[in-house]
Amino acid sequence: MSSETQGSRSSVGVHDRRAGPRSEQGLVARHPRAGDRRRNVAELTDAGHDTLRRASTASDAAEREFLAPLTPQAARQLRNSLQALVTRPGSQQS
Template sequence: MSRTDGPGPELTSRLGYLLKHAQLRMAELNTKALAPYGIDGRELGVLFVLAGREPTSQQQAAQRLGIDRTTMVAMLDTLEGKGLVARQPDANDRRRNVVALTDAGQDTLRRATEASDAAEREFLAQLGPQAAQQLRNSLQTIVTHPEQEQS
């Protein structure tokens, strides 16, 4: 397909189209970067949530990631099978499982983060440092600040 066969300005001027295709490209780069570590982007997100904190419950991790408990359990099963996380009953509440990174999980998180950061730099390279930071800041504002209701 040549460049003239691609989407025209009626699509490339639409924010939804641009965000979708930017996310697809970023996901492609990130998937390639994380492959040597045996994890995907969602699993890296779980490792981030569990890192640097006191052991957290499965439910707390699910809430922080915005996913349901069933999905969280499945993801933790996978990560536990890879030796990256460990679950154990909470000493204060045996109904609750706490989850923490294993040593292998901490090492994988460190190396996978470096690879993911490199993928982000590649993705943003065409923008230059200032525009890349502005894009990141703008998206962060949109994602982390809920809409204020209009009066």
């Protein structure tokens, strides 16, 4: 289960907006959380896992193609620099 579907501190409305359309597409199943029926748990379905695998494969291929002109060292340095930008304190990740 992704960090989006785990017990983050996001509001229920945010989770409903994210999971609702995916639930309608059959990618996510939602059900009441055990012990706190006011909250919902969202989990990937088999179709959701398949879609995630295919998206990851496509993303990896696009990244390889994008970085192909660079040396392995330069590609690694670019990845590390970009990761540092998005994981620094105060950065916003969706």
